[in-house]
Amino acid sequence: MTWRTELERAAARLREAGGSADRAERLLAASASLLAADDTERRRADLVARLRTAAAAAATGWLGDDLAAAPTDTPLWTDEPASAGLRVGTALLDGPEDDGAPAFPAVAGLLGKGHLVCDGDAADPRVAGMIQSLLVRVTAAHPNLELSLVDGVTLGQVFAPATALVDAGIAQPVATDHLALGRLLTAAEKRLTELRDVAARGQSIADRPYHLIVIAGLPPEVGKSMRERLAALAHAGPAARCHLVLCGWRNTPHREALPAIEHATYLACDEETARLGTLPLPVRLDAPPTPALARAVFGARARQRREAGELSVADLVPAELWTASSRDGLTTVIGRDQAGASTGGDVEVSFDDATPHWLIGGRTGGGKTVFLLDVLYGLATRYSPDELELYLLDFKEGVSFTEFTPSGLDPSWIPHVRAVGVESDREYGVAVLGALRAELSRRAGLMKRAGATRLARLRELRPEVRLPRIVAVVDEFHVLFAGNDRLAGEAVAHLEELARKGRSYGVHLVLASQTISGIEALYSKKDSIFGQFPLRVALPGAKHLLDEGNDAADGIGVGQAVLNDAGGIRGRNRTCRFPDASSAEDLLAQLRHRLWERRGSDDEPVVFRGFDEQHLTGDPSFAALRATHAPRALLGRAVDVRMSTVGYQFDRSPGRHLAVLGTSIVAADVLAAAALSLGRQHEPGSVVFEVAATAAGAEEIAAAVAQSLAAEGHECRAPQPGSILAGPREKPTYLVWFGADGADGQPAALRRLLLHGPADGVHLLGWWRGARRFLDDIGGSTGRESCAGVVALNIAANDLAAITGGYDRSWEARANRCLVIDRHAGTETLAVPYVRPGRLDEGLEDGAAEPLRGEAAR
């Protein structure tokens, strides 16, 4: 081969490597005249020098310099390189370079250009050295790079210096077998499809990181299909910023020929020499960089990535609070896209016409609570309480939303929050949804009267009406459907209505679930509900949340989410990282205080904590009691949106008595609260309280009640067993009877009192431990009307049905709940009964369930 041909080819290689085509052209033109001259030796050296310069232009600095000469403190690049060439070794013109033979850098086009394919693998120290130096070069040169590493021949040894990159998330852990390689390819294919979809929508992908897959050697089990997948990836890769360094790619006898790798520069290594592409010169592959240089480059890049990658909740918060208008929707920043990359763009999520409701799924520990915190703080800092209201319901055991509510330690709260349910009852959930539905109707009425069809228009027409957008978050919403009973039916009906109409009226739902069944429950209710949730947020472990065949969430880790704004269809995924709010307690507390200090009203959110005790003295209604002609015994707090006080009114109509039923000692507490609250509603001396204690264990409570009433100036008596019902009573009297079972042996006297007492102002408040006993005492089912008030504690549904005659009831006795029935008013209210402070803890300390304490007292 002539010198001219060699030079032409060398220049052609350089041109291929990219970035230096014009220089190579000039070089070729110059070479023609040079070769015509006599002094060939000198001119050869001269030409090589020029080739060297051209190569240096194709692969500059970190990409082309001799690494052996690079000081360890050479700064890493902060901007993407302009050229695609990468030095892999040194092309030698005429024998070893050491002997003074002319040489110039051998450059291949990689990131932004194509792939490098080598028939040797990392078991060959020359190839291993080249791979290691190549890794240092790309890492130092590309600030925004994702790496996947495969080593099926030295079990990851070749990548050992790059461990820092794995730790920082720049590189995935090294895949050393065909299964791991399979997973890696799946992820790469998915990424590729995603980017292709983005590009197909006309959006630029130029700011996305390059994905470089470095295969130091193929695992031995790799078969035909995986080789074909590699070839397909190589075919489509460069258009989606995916490139391969593929070593160990050689045909072996008795196996099918390898598929062709497109866009590749081939590096052929035989025992003696290596050759790059069609360059007819031997290439000495780059030696491994010094350990000190590798450490410096990988360490510095890892550090940078960690620092840049540390997303904080502060990144989600605007510089100025409460400046946004929710007229057309709500939008907040949730994190950054490009999982694992350092310079991702902000990712926004919205409640608007396109995505009025969201569905969030992920396994337990998948980051759901953190994601919700990020969203809620993002919204609460952008929109004032006049623009946004929040209703937060959590059905699981935990403390997800207590963050937003006042506590003993921190009296502040987030002023947008109207109601919070922690470990809520389904009844509470249904009540909140019902209240939201009522708000929907109210807004519908307003719109109709104003002649508006959109919330934005209504706000313009009626500026004086407060019309914030409402976001209701229901965590573990599937609990609402458990049981498939009346409540479940109501929950579905509410959700359906809210989901269907919420868009128009500015009421938005966020449903979250950690179970597949949660999502399935929704799906099976009605397709229409599921379809009303266009924004899907898939966290790690999410199942059935995205469309079948859309497995974008399969490979994500904690702190990442796949957002899909089109009901889960493929091609609309956006993977993002969101900050860990759970590790930013101080920052959140500061934010909460700033928001709280700006509050326009002192209305605290209503907090319903399913496990909290309710105390009579803690209820503002009790403090507000005054003497009245229509006294109302206070019994507990309703499981409703406002946690209203539940009472039972006493008047002179027949049957106005109250029976508290159940073996639980809580019954005694309820009775005590009823008596004390009545005491507040009568002038001292106007009524008599007769406090009888015939139930073992209740004496102390009865004595305390009598003492408190007496301290308020009331006349108190303590009738003795045998004469409890005896009378006569000259004054209006409340007979407060702890242990009325058996009616003191005088059922006839009891029935007389029940029937005629109220007309004379005589009322019974009695605790019966046995429901059947009570029914017998009042004269069986015919006597039902003579005691209109019943507080059911731990009694069975069928016993309660026998007492009230309502056989369709679904009462389920449980700790810390009672059902308050007023037969005259036709109401049944689920409530948290008032207890003596510490009552529930006593039950727990004893190791016994709370209802059993009453059994002990019997």
Ligand SMILES: Nc1ncnc2c1ncn2[C@@H]1O[C@H](COP(=O)(O)OP(=O)(O)OP(=O)(O)O)[C@@H](O)[C@H]1O
């Ligand atoms: N964005 C994040 N970055 C880093 N770590 C995170 C991130 N989000 C969550 N985590 C970690 O995961 C843990 C679990 O998150 P989180 O409590 O949100 O999960 P969850 O899905 O709500 O789980 P569960 O339903 O069991 O409560 C957090 O304590 C935190 O350490």
